[in-house]
Amino acid sequence: MATNRAGSVYRCTVCGAELSVIRSGEGRLAPVCCNVPMVRIGVLRDIYVCPVCGIEVMVVRKGGGSFEPICCSRPMVLKSGDAERLAG
């Protein structure tokens, strides 16, 4: 479980398409776009988990404000993102 962890982002160098891993797995992820392999960029999307119901949300685009997702009347917990970004 190295590269295809949840929050990882791959980009097509030809057309700029991006994909994010939402659920990590054991396999070797090798997405292709425009007939070229997509490259993993050094970004981890922030994923928040609800401690009550287990729903997970991924931040696709960050704004300038403070982001505080709430679910089941509880603050959601950051699962991956900023803290792990440097390791990627």
Ligand SMILES: [Zn+2]
């Ligand atoms: Zn492409």
Ligand SMILES: [Zn+2]
């Ligand atoms: Zn919930």
